[in-house]
Amino acid sequence: MEAVVFFVAAAIVLAGALGVIISRNPVHAALSLVMTLFGVAVLFINLEAYFLAVVQVIVYAGAIVVLFLFVIMLVGVDKAEDVRAEPIVRQREFALLAGAGLLALAVIIGVAAGGEITGRAPGDLDIVRAFEDVDDIDGDGITDETIPPSQVLTDESSGERVVTRPNSDNIHQLGDALFTDYVFAFEITAILLTIAVVGAVVLARRPSGDLQDLPEFDPPGVLRVEPDPDDEVATDIDEEDLSAAEQDASVEAEEATEDATDAEATS
Amino acid sequence: MILALVITPGYYLALGALLFIMGAVGLLVRRNPLVMFMCVELMLNAVNLSFVAFGEAMGDLGGQVSVFFVLVVAAAEVVIGLAIVVAIMRRRPNVNADDLSVLRG
Numbered sequence: 416m417e418a419v420v421f422f423v424a425a426a427i428v429l430a431g432a433l434g435v436i437i438s439r440n441p442v443h444a445a446l447s448l449v450m451t452l453f454g455v456a457v458l459f460i461n462l463e464a465y466f467l468a469v470v471q472v473i474v475y476a477g478a479i480v481v482l483f484l485f486v487i488m489l490v491g492v493d494k495a496e497d498v499r500a501e502p503i504v505r506q507r508e509f510a511l512l513a514g515a516g517l518l519a520l521a522v523i524i525g526v527a528a529g530g531e532i533t534g535r536a537p538g539d540l541d542i543v544r545a546f547e548d549v550d551d552i553d554g555d556g557i558t559d560e561t562i563p564p565s566q567v568l569t570d571e572s573s574g575e576r577v578v579t580r581p582n583s584d585n586i587h588q589l590g591d592a593l594f595t596d597y598v599f600a601f602e603i604t605a606i607l608l609t610i611a612v613v614g615a616v617v618l619a620r621r622p623s624g625d626l627q628d629l630p631e632f633d634p635p636g637v638l639r640v641e642p643d644p645d646d647e648v649a650t651d652i653d654e655e656d657l658s659a660a661e662q663d664a665s666v667e668a669e670e671a672t673e674d675a676t677d678a679e680a681t682s
Numbered sequence: 683m684i685l686a687l688v689i690t691p692g693y694y695l696a697l698g699a700l701l702f703i704m705g706a707v708g709l710l711v712r713r714n715p716l717v718m719f720m721c722v723e724l725m726l727n728a729v730n731l732s733f734v735a736f737g738e739a740m741g742d743l744g745g746q747v748s749v750f751f752v753l754v755v756a757a758a759e760v761v762i763g764l765a766i767v768v769a770i771m772r773r774r775p776n777v778n779a780d781d782l783s784v785l786r787g
Contacts, residue, residue: 607758
């Protein structure tokens, strides 16, 4: 059963990842990303990381992808990417070459490890067997689960092993670890999130006054004409907008500049 | 046949490696900053998967705690990155990553 779940979820994950990197429309890429994230959540459940599976769905699929979609809609880039534009010569070929190199590296590591990629040093396997729950010592009816050695107490006199798990489900264990061993990292995380929120607000705030052109933004080779300060409104918009803007200017100068900014931003 | 197959942590690590490679290739191939961010998310997820698989193999909860912190950092990274994208796109719609050379010395 675990194998079936694994292979179905793996297929979903890889199909979603392929969708992210080949779909030209960013919205489709974001939806493919949701597919991948759900697949990873299923794999987390398969690995008995239930809390992370839930957090994966809520934070990634629920918050991060929605944020992506908001930004796509906000800045209006939901158009297909021009695949013919190639500012860096042969970038795609080199990227695929690098990917092939990484794949070869992964295969070599897999072969060198002889299919036993577990992060253990060779000869370390008997330690794991020592706390494998072969005779159901915790009395939950499951005899092939793995119990961390820190939870197994061995009685010195009788040699009997007892499992001590005050809060034995995944969320309790994770909470215990987070607020004891990792509490400093947890508090640093709080500071990180505060900085991120403040930074995002500062960055996304519309600056007061006119937006100034960044000269470096112009593609090279385009002749740049310095605009006449009086004529600034008329550069990109047609006659109707111009007259409207001038009318506004006669009423209130500040409003006109704002219109011009908006017109420039939308054009 | 497939029902009898035992899924060892190696399977998860292989899947994580594949996912990471796909994310890396996407990051190099695509030029839309938003899609590049999504590819970074793919790579982070690949690493998360490896963390959980290792944690399961070692019987240690540290892997899952690491994933928790990676999630938080990924969220902060996306928030800041998308704010920068919005600030840039407001000046110049449909910009691609190669045009963003303002900071070049």
